[in-house]
Amino acid sequence: MKILITGGAGFIGSNFIYYLLKTHPSDEIICVDALTYAGNLHTLQPLLDKKSICFYKANITDREAIDRIVKNERPHIIVNVAAESHVDRSIENPGIFLETNVLGTQVLLDAARKYDVERYHQVSTDEVYGDLPLEKLALAFTENAPLRPSSPYAASKASADLLCLAYSRTYQMPITISRCSNNYGPYQFPEKLIPRMIINALHNKKLPVYGAGSNVRDWLYVEDHCAAIDLVMRKGTIGEIYNVGGHNEKTNLEVVSTILKALNKDESLIEFVADRPGHDLRYVIDSTKLETELGWTPKFSFAERIQYTIQWYVEYEEWWRNMLNGSDAV
Ligand SMILES: NC(=O)c1ccc[n+]([C@@H]2O[C@H](COP(=O)([O-])OP(=O)(O)OC[C@H]3O[C@@H](n4cnc5c(N)ncnc54)[C@H](O)[C@@H]3O)[C@@H](O)[C@H]2O)c1
Numbered sequence: 001m002k003i004l005i006t007g008g009a010g011f012i013g014s015n016f017i018y019y020l021l022k023t024h025p026s027d028e029i030i031c032v033d034a035l036t037y038a039g040n041l042h043t044l045q046p047l048l049d050k051k052s053i054c055f056y057k058a059n060i061t062d063r064e065a066i067d068r069i070v071k072n073e074r075p076h077i078i079v080n081v082a083a084e085s086h087v088d089r090s091i092e093n094p095g096i097f098l099e100t101n102v103l104g105t106q107v108l109l110d111a112a113r114k115y116d117v118e119r120y121h122q123v124s125t126d127e128v129y130g131d132l133p134l135e136k137l138a139l140a141f142t143e144n145a146p147l148r149p150s151s152p153y154a155a156s157k158a159s160a161d162l163l164c165l166a167y168s169r170t171y172q173m174p175i176t177i178s179r180c181s182n183n184y185g186p187y188q189f190p191e192k193l194i195p196r197m198i199i200n201a202l203h204n205k206k207l208p209v210y211g212a213g214s215n216v217r218d219w220l221y222v223e224d225h226c227a228a229i230d231l232v233m234r235k236g237t238i239g240e241i242y243n244v245g246g247h248n249e250k251t252n253l254e255v256v257s258t259i260l261k262a263l264n265k266d267e268s269l270i271e272f273v274a275d276r277p278g279h280d281l282r283y284v285i286d287s288t289k290l291e292t293e294l295g296w297t298p299k300f301s302f303a304e305r306i307q308y309t310i311q312w313y314v315e316y317e318e319w320w321r322n323m324l325n326g327s328d329a330v
Helices: 011-023 041-047 063-073 087-092 094-114 152-170 193-202 222-235 252-262 288-294 302-315 317-324
Strands: 002-006 028-033 053-057 077-080 119-125 175-180 182-184 207-210 216-221 241-244 249-251 270-273
Touching: 002 011, 002 063, 011 028, 011 041, 011 222, 028 063, 041 053, 041 317, 063 094, 077 094, 077 222, 087 094, 087 152, 094 119, 094 152, 119 152, 119 222, 152 175, 175 222, 182 222, 182 302, 193 207, 193 252, 193 302, 193 317, 207 252, 216 222, 216 252, 216 302, 222 241, 222 288, 241 288, 249 252, 252 270, 252 302, 302 317
Parallel strands: 002 028, 002 077, 028 053, 077 119, 119 175, 175 241, 182 216, 207 270
Antiparallel strands: 216 249
């Protein structure tokens, strides 16, 4: 299979490329990435001299460039992982989120349609559903839950999902969508909660926690997400959406405390800061459909993988220093 992956120099995209080369060594990978602040080609460096992978620096909103790449490469599958992905940045500057996440998706869909790509898979997020109340613990989002995005980021992802569903129906295109909960693991840009807190704790800097730290997220180790994307893009039913969740609900405060304990740091480093506007209270995702139809289950436990992830950031200091160069993220 020849698979074109956008956003392959980012957190999930790079983990997905490593996963595919490990599990399907005969696949050919075309990685397309604009190398924004969140993309880092160093992450893929050990792979770039392999014959089975090639890299194009291109923006998914650049219709001519995307058309040319798809025309020349003729991938069997396109997986759209590229996105502007940070909620706080979307509150500051929503425009770029609409350009990349919505218009970029349209450019990719048009190219997939024009060159009869066998499968287009859209990597989406549970944030399209909005949030659940903290106290109603039995509630979880199924694929039929209404779309109620809270942030410009989530609204742009929901819009892209709707575009994918409309293209699938109108043009009879072979499209699938997966909506995943919060991921953690290696190669995540240090503006996101887990790497940011690890790096601050290593520097004995304050760990800013929104509100009272009681917001709940459902954490999934990134390789479990990669396995889900792989299954859905190869075996998922056309026109369908699959939720991907870790059954791992933790408050932000629990996550931060776990990091401090693992690094032997004091809880006094925690600093409660004014809440994010529109901050979602609780996300919990029901992935029964993916489990029963395609046989996916998460393999990794949070207790073990969070320790592995913390150690990874301790060991790969050069990687995150390089990412932070010139950034005000931490
Ligand atoms: N991180 C999570 O917890 C999570 C959870 C569920 C879903 N997702 C979804 O997974 C996808 C990837 O998330 P991530 O955390 O890896 O993001 P990321 O910010 O780490 O990486 C995004 C990548 O896309 C590239 N990119 C950005 N704009 C581009 C453009 N216009 N053209 C080409 N490349 C561009 C960046 O250079 C970067 O390499 C996103 O669609 C996100 O919505 C993420």
